[in-house]
Amino acid sequence: MTKNMTPPSLLRLEDAVKIMANAAKTSPVEPTKESLKLRYAVNRIVAKDIISAINIPLNDNAAMDGYALKASNLADDKIFKVAGTAYAGNPYTKPLATGECVRIMTGAEIPPNADAVIMKERATVTSDSGVSFTGKVSSGANIRKRAEGVAADSAVITKGTRLTPRHLALIASIGVSSVDVFKKLTVGVFATGNELVEPGTPLRPGQNYESNRVSVSLLLEQLGVNVIDYGIIPDDQHQLRETLRSADARCDVVISSGGISVGDADYMKEIVNQMGNILFWKVAIKPGKPFTFGRLTHSWFCGLPGNPVAAFVILEQLVSQFIKALQQTHGLGVPVxxxxxxxxxxxxxxxxxxxxxxxxxxxxxxxxxxxxxxxxxxxxxxxxxxxxxxxxxxxxxxxxxxxxxxxxxxxxx
Incomplete structure (x- = not known):
């Protein structure tokens, strides 16, 4: 028996957003986790906070090429003895005596008893082992302090972050080679309509090329989900029902386009309501008013309008935000x-x-x-x-x- 399908009034956009956000929070769809090497983790969602086991830098190091010395020893025309050279990865480890300095390269660890680096452009070599400097520097000048980038035991990336190359470079810099992420959601996509044909097929009178599956699938893939394309389904109740049943068994979310308005061949709302529950139909947004959101037996249902611009607007304004919420991505919303x-x-x-x-x-x-x-x-x-x-x-x-x-x-x- 068909449930009551009395057309509702238009739902305000902010109320539709709230309903979908609450649905995502209480969703039975719970992403499982997997561990991936960093090379394969771009655009994936972090499943737990990533904690650094080390400080970055590990020790105080030089921010530029120059000479490491004790700042209070600087004076005009004073000649310092160059005690040695410090390289990144090959530090000078002896404590500096009064009147000594060390030639130091960017990234090299600061020698014991040194507390500043003076740039090489302010140095004048006076002999094979002597150098003088112009001007003063303060203690701490041109030094990257230990742990100023990352402190040990701190969270460098939090659960729910979508990983970009920038994030993955940071993870690599703390010595981590793999990361726990949520497994990808699976989203089924299909279009409905007897008038629709695939691009590349000669058009007959009354036919149109189907384009919504291209935009929907590609945007979903950019969100990091697995897409199953169920193709173009004609306006046939049996075929639509079987497609929905098949997609519901395999997918976390099912997205259709077309068949949700008030035409004689618009069957999707009735079928979805028979198989599950429609949470709302018709939103006060232009374009995209006929959007439908509901729950099937195992998956969520999003019914996009058939008009391609309306479908794309709803996809960006509502559906993509819902997908991100199901992925447990933080920082939802779009810049305005x-x-x-x-x-x-x-x-x-x-x-x-x-x-x-x-x-x-x-x-x-x-x-x-x-x-x-x-x-x-x-x-x-x-x-x-x-x-x-x-x-x-x-x-x-x-x-x-x-x-x-x-x-x-x-x-x-």
Missing amino acids: FDAIANVDIEKTTGRVDCQRGYFTTSQDGVLKVTPNEQQSSAVLLSLTQANCYIVLDHECDGVKKGHSVRIQPFSNV
């Missing part, structure tokens, strides 16, 4: 900046409007933005000819030229 509108921007109240626009930075450092003329949810050029979303709030009824608006620069994830 204020910019000045170069022209009047039209909008009606009642929905958050993510208009596509192009921002630039003026010579005086002010961000300025212009919306694209084309804002159709079916025209992908409105995305490719833009570099940001102009985010207009629910209650906004338009923006005058010269007034401030919020923008979200496009990002890869």
Whole structure:
């Protein structure tokens, strides 16, 4: 028996975000862990804090090439005896006597009794073993202090961090060769519609090339998940149900595009509701209103609109943030900046409007933005000819030229 499918009113975007965030927190999807060599851990999520067993630097060392000495011994025209040379990895270990200095290279350990490094450009060699200096230096000058980079027993990277090459270089620098990360989530993707065909196939009257699986799959892969592509499924209830059942058994999240609106062949909501539970349908956002979110037997369901721009906007504004939450990634959210509108921007109240626009930075450092003329949810050029979303709030009824608006620069994830 079909559950009550009375169309709800539009859910405010912030409420949709909260529902999905709470779903992720209470999700039965619990990522398991695996250990990977650093070479293979880029873009993966750290499963536990990474603690350094060592100080960095291990000891005080020279920040530049020069001479190590005791700062209080410096005086104009005083000649120091060069007692030896210190190299990175080959230190000078004898304590310096009064009037001695050591030629030292960048990264070399500071010799005993030395407390400063004076740059070589301020040195004048007076003999085979003598040198004088101009000017003064203070104690600690040009020295990298022990543990000033990393202190032993401190957390250098915390659980939930998405690993970049920068993070992995830091991990290598503390002597760690592998890292515990969460195993990748598995996400199933398919598109629905009798009118859809694969790119490269000759079009017949009434057909369109399917593009949503490309954008969805590639963005998901950038998020570090395994993607299973179930292809294009026709508007057939039996095939849709079997595809959902198969994907639900294998995946943590199932994402479809199309079939969630109010057309005669839009079956997805009813099938999802029969197999599980729809948590909400229709969000007060433009484009992307028909977005559906729910729970199947084993996985979460995200139903994207069929229009390609609407699908991409929902993917970035809602679904990608949900995936990150399931991955237990910290630092969720996207950067938002204020910019000045170069022209009047039209909008009606009642929905958050993510208009596509192009921002630039003026010579005086002010961000300025212009919306694209084309804002159709079916025209992908409105995305490719833009570099940001102009985010207009629910209650906004338009923006005058010269007034401030919020923008979200496009990002890869």
